[in-house]
Amino acid sequence: MSDYDLSIRGGTVVTASDTFRADVGISGGRIVAVADRVEGAAREIDASGLLVMPGGIDSHVHLAQPSSGAQMADGFLTGTRGAIAGGTTTVIPFAMQPRGESLRAVVQDYHKKAEGQAFADYGFHLIITDPTPSVLGQELPALVGDGYTSFKVFMTYADMVLNDRELLEVFECARKCRALVMVHAEGYDAIKFMTERLEQAGKTAPYYHGVSRPEIVEREAAHRAISHAELIDVPLMIVHVSGREAMEQIRWAQNRGMKVYAETCPQYVALTADDMKGLNMDDSGGKYVCSPPPRDHESQEAIWQGLQQGVFKTFSSDHCPFMDTSEGKRNPQARTSFKWVPNGIPGVETRMQVLWGLGVDKGRIGMNEFVALTSTNHAKMYGLYPKKGSIAAGFDADIVLWDPNKKETIRQELMHGACDYTPYEGLEVRGWPVMTILRGKPVCEEGKILGAPGDGGFLARAISPYASK
Numbered sequence: 001m002s003d004y005d006l007s008i009r010g011g012t013v014v015t016a017s018d019t020f021r022a023d024v025g026i027s028g029g030r031i032v033a034v035a036d037r038v039e040g041a042a043r044e045i046d047a048s049g050l051l052v053m054p055g056g057i058d059s060h061v062h063l064a065q066p067s068s069g070a071q072m073a074d075g076f077l078t079g080t081r082g083a084i085a086g087g088t089t090t091v092i093p094f095a096m097q098p099r100g101e102s103l104r105a106v107v108q109d110y111h112k113k114a115e116g117q118a119f120a121d122y123g124f125h126l127i128i129t130d131p132t133p134s135v136l137g138q139e140l141p142a143l144v145g146d147g148y149t150s151f152k153v154f155m156t157y158a159d160m161v162l163n164d165r166e167l168l169e170v171f172e173c174a175r176k177c178r179a180l181v182m183v184h185a186e187g188y189d190a191i192k193f194m195t196e197r198l199e200q201a202g203k204t205a206p207y208y209h210g211v212s213r214p215e216i217v218e219r220e221a222a223h224r225a226i227s228h229a230e231l232i233d234v235p236l237m238i239v240h241v242s243g244r245e246a247m248e249q250i251r252w253a254q255n256r257g258m259k260v261y262a263e264t265c266p267q268y269v270a271l272t273a274d275d276m277k278g279l280n281m282d283d284s285g286g287k288y289v290c291s292p293p294p295r296d297h298e299s300q301e302a303i304w305q306g307l308q309q310g311v312f313k314t315f316s317s318d319h320c321p322f323m324d325t326s327e328g329k330r331n332p333q334a335r336t337s338f339k340w341v342p343n344g345i346p347g348v349e350t351r352m353q354v355l356w357g358l359g360v361d362k363g364r365i366g367m368n369e370f371v372a373l374t375s376t377n378h379a380k381m382y383g384l385y386p387k388k389g390s391i392a393a394g395f396d397a398d399i400v401l402w403d404p405n406k407k408e409t410i411r412q413e414l415m416h417g418a419c420d421y422t423p424y425e426g427l428e429v430r431g432w433p434v435m436t437i438l439r440g441k442p443v444c445e446e447g448k449i450l451g452a453p454g455d456g457g458f459l460a461r462a463i464s465p466y467a468s469k
């Protein structure tokens with residue numbers, strides 16, 4: 001009998017706080033030893049020259065989510081296949097409540113979509129679009145008790161927007177049941193107004209998507225959400241922050257001692273509004289349409305400052321993939337106006353490489369910050385710690401072996417999801433995942449998938465320590 005099922009030997013362990021040389025011993029899917037020497041394993045992996053980091057946790061992805069006018073490119077199978085190929089072992093997608101439907105039914109339906117399909121572990125956030133008395137009084141508190149401990153609300157989109165009264169009611173409910181509220185902060189009326197004016201002027205190409213929702217619109221909504229949270233005295237997570245304007249509102253709240261947290265994403269450090277250019281509908285600008293939209297180089301620098309200064313707790317992909325075909329980005333309606341181009345871009349497989357390549361390799365952030373931003377803080381924020389998110393005895397053996405010297409050019413032919421393009425095509429990076437291990441099982445090596453659908457399981461999550469006042 002071996003002492004361990006698997007050992008990872010000779011590597012450098014990197015956690016959110018430390019970097020040190022150690023072997024890692026794994027038994028029963030868990031880390032059981034982190035020591036100078038771990039010997040006597042049934043299988044040994046030589047990690048010399050590699051970094052041994054916690055598997056990525058991507059707490060903001062959309063898989064198999066219904067969307068008007070276009071079908072999402074990834075379900076659980078292909079989306080999580082991309083995740084493991086990119087070094088991510090846990091994802092938290094959204095179970096979205098269409099208006100008029102019961103939250104519980106939505107969650108059951110979402111479980112059916114995921115069951116037996118996933119290559120990575122997964123939890124669910126909820127999306128609340130219809131905060132009826134029964135949703136807020138019964139369904140939501142019961143679901144929080146069952147491990148769906150966070151939910152998102154929208155301040156824009158006709159079919160999802162909540163008005164101020166509804167936001168306050170939902171925040172009050174979150175406070176009572178200690179759920180963590182995530183907010184999409186963009187103001188509905190301002191976007192609608194801007195869109196109408198642009199369309200009247202014949203400005204309908206994808207580029208005008210960005211013009212219709214400038215940073216001011218995001219800043220206003222962020223401030224409004226923060227004010228509502230202060231009124232109710234509830235913590236808040238503002239997701240997909242795109243630039244300086246909203247970030248300054250968040251920093252202002254944080255400096256006042258408020259529990260306002262923030263997330264940013266690869267598109268806000270690697271893309272700009274110019275990527276949506278091409279002034280007619282046949283150009284490929286739609287491939288970069290997401291919300292909030294990518295901004296400019298000055299905004300990218302602001303986001304780096306926020307990452308360096310701790311304004312942002314998490315770096316997530318906001319993976320929301322649509323094909324660049326008539327089924328997705330170029331659907332017939334989308335060709336008539338930017339307002340119909342489905343909002344979202346793929347990114348779950350490239351999130352870690354973008355942050356390492358542009359962040360760690362360029363000296364903007366350190367390796368420990370990288371681990372915090374891509375794994376540990378997600379686990380802590382969303383009730384998965386101390387099961388996920390670090391390399392220490394007792395944690396699930398979710399590990400990425402990372403080659404900090406491997407140069408690669410991000411390109412579609414390397415991808416493992418179902419989407420037909422990557423918005424980061426041509427980006428040259430140094431730093432790449434060479435092996436991904438899920439609960440002690442190597443599931444991807446050098447881009448080759450070794451895992452199987454169903455390797456990943458559902459994670460009921462604990463109450464977030466960040467959600468409590």
Ligand code: DUC
Pocket residue numbers: 062184240290291292318320343344345
């Ligand atoms: N919000 C997201 O979180 N993802 C994609 C589109 C959007 O509006």
Ligand code: ZN
Pocket residue numbers: 184239240291
């Ligand atoms: Zn959003």
Ligand code: ZN
Pocket residue numbers: 060061062318319320
């Ligand atoms: Zn999203």
